[in-house]
Amino acid sequence: MTAPPGPQTALTRLVGVRHPLVQTGMGWVAGPRLVSAVANAGALGILASATMTPEGLRAAVREVGSRTKAPFGVNLRADAGDARERVRIMIDEGVRVASFALAPTKDLMAELKDAGVLVIPSVGARRHAEKVAAWGADAVVVQGGEGGGHTGDVATTVLLPQVVDAVDIPVVAAGGFCDGRGLVAALAYGAAGVAMGTRFLLTAESTVPDAVKARYLAATVKDITVTTRVDGLPHRMLRTDLVTALERSGPLRSLLRAARHASAFRHASGTSWPALLADGLSLRHEKRLTWSQLLLAANTPMMLKSALVDGDPDRGLMASGQVAARIADLPTCAELIARTVREARRTHESLHRGPFGT
Template sequence: MRTALTELTGVRHPVVQTGMGWVAGPRLVSATAEAGGLGILASATMSFDELALAVQETKERTDRPFGVNLRADAEDAGRRVDLMVAEGVRVASFALAPRREMIARLKDAGIVVIPSVGAARHAVKVAEWGADAVIVQGGEGGGHTGGVATTLLLPSVLDAVDIPVVAAGGFFDGRGLAAALAYGAAGVAMGTRFLLTKESTVPEPVKQAYLRRGLNDTVVTRKVDGMPHRVLRTELVEALERSGPATGFARAAANAVRFRRLTGLSWLAMAREGLAMKRGGDRTWAQVLMAANTPMLLRAGLVDGDTGAGVLASGQVVGLLGDLPSVAELVEGVVAEAERSIAQLPEGK
């Protein structure tokens, strides 16, 4: 299935596996690449050395194109870009808008730049800076999300920019891919659906906890890191929702210490990243201070398998999922169902 996305990135199918922290490692990314989709490594939860090893392992597992998701406000972002250039990584994606000069550096090296955006104005900005495409996530999506549904956000972005647009938020099957293509998108990006596959490294009991959930079993909370965050409803999340600011700041401080030990970042480096985060977005200082909660609370659930102490990011589609296919089965099934759906549409007169 050829679209502007497949032409741009060199993959066979317009299906993107998003760069989910603690989830999108070499095994999942290489399986996606081998299946013909675009797999994206999540580097925000990796140290530089871990990212270098992850890129090497992914290249050993597949010779097909894949991407790396970067934090533009990370202190060593420039060094990570240099690594991607040296290793010939095909795609750079960003959860937050990259700087203009960073886009230029990547494009000069022949790397395709695909930021994620949550509003038409953000898409316009990165397109003006030279981004090759954008991923636009509606409010149905998991993790950090906005309040506008994909069915409204997607056309607003398509009308605003002339570069390829990839739709995210609420997609899990071929009908969704067909619908996105009908809107004018160049493909779909999926997170929760790829998290619930055989190649995902999320512990099996956690996967089963996801599969037991219904359409009303996610909630958007600001108590994780001060930003809207769609997660599964759990006792921990309910407790976070009831907690006051002092409790949140205390937890964030403790998690900052744990995250520093895990990544090897110095306190000075973390302070610089906090300042960059404040300058680069709309976050308050309170939200910046709480940002350390996200990686550590997600790690507890998605890596350690402790659903009582961890937060489980999830899109609303979790309520429609009931199996754990292989990545190959997933991608092939999505594309085949999309082709059938398109073929069944009435012919225009």
């Protein structure tokens, strides 16, 4: 299905995509199949690399390249000990966009920009957007508190206009978006597009197991919560028996579980113990975590994998934006993007016929 012509914005002109829509780099979810489907449908797909080895990243980038000639990006952990190696892989393989969950360092950003790679960090606060803009970021993704995974406490409707007014680079809105009405609303606030995670997780090309997708589709607003008991940081996810158990467990049990998961993640990601420790120290400095919180952070990757890859929602975690409560189907990426663009056009036209129309 081909989408009708959509709005052309600073984002579409910057990246070279047809539609101002971004699929976020969700760990264990945003692999070559999903990213290439999004790219072929005219939006910007972002490959998640944090859960891959460097060799796995190179293979994944090449697989996406074999599936599409459209631009796509790679999401990196700026605090990873092997971040520079991953940057070199991206440059070598001709990746168009570098996406960061944490602000990149100045030298990493300079290396990417010197190689012609667009740098688009994700932030959750106005001051962070101002910082990366001053460092030379090409655009910024701003996620409000409604967004899934690690999140803040400021709603998109407050945070987005703050950032738009504070920086002079394209701003992409994230947190609470799943359709064309949301796209028009974001554009009205001054954004150059919207980024969606949960909505793209719930598509036909997403490799998340069907049983887990069913749990998302059945969720109501009350089934989506924020907890700090997984890794010491605010984390939005579906409430399950496991989440309740984590919130009730004592500190010793939580730390023992975290240590087991740290070992499992080391094997899955190909990370050595020294590199894992270095990453942890960087995270501790960046997020000002206590040592207990740092060890708890080892929970996240493998507990997410249990649900999103292994298909066991009762033993894993399901990161989710609040918008999951509005999603009721599993379209292909092409269908979703075409529908979003059509709805945005209809919404825009209805506004011109409304009280402000002529």
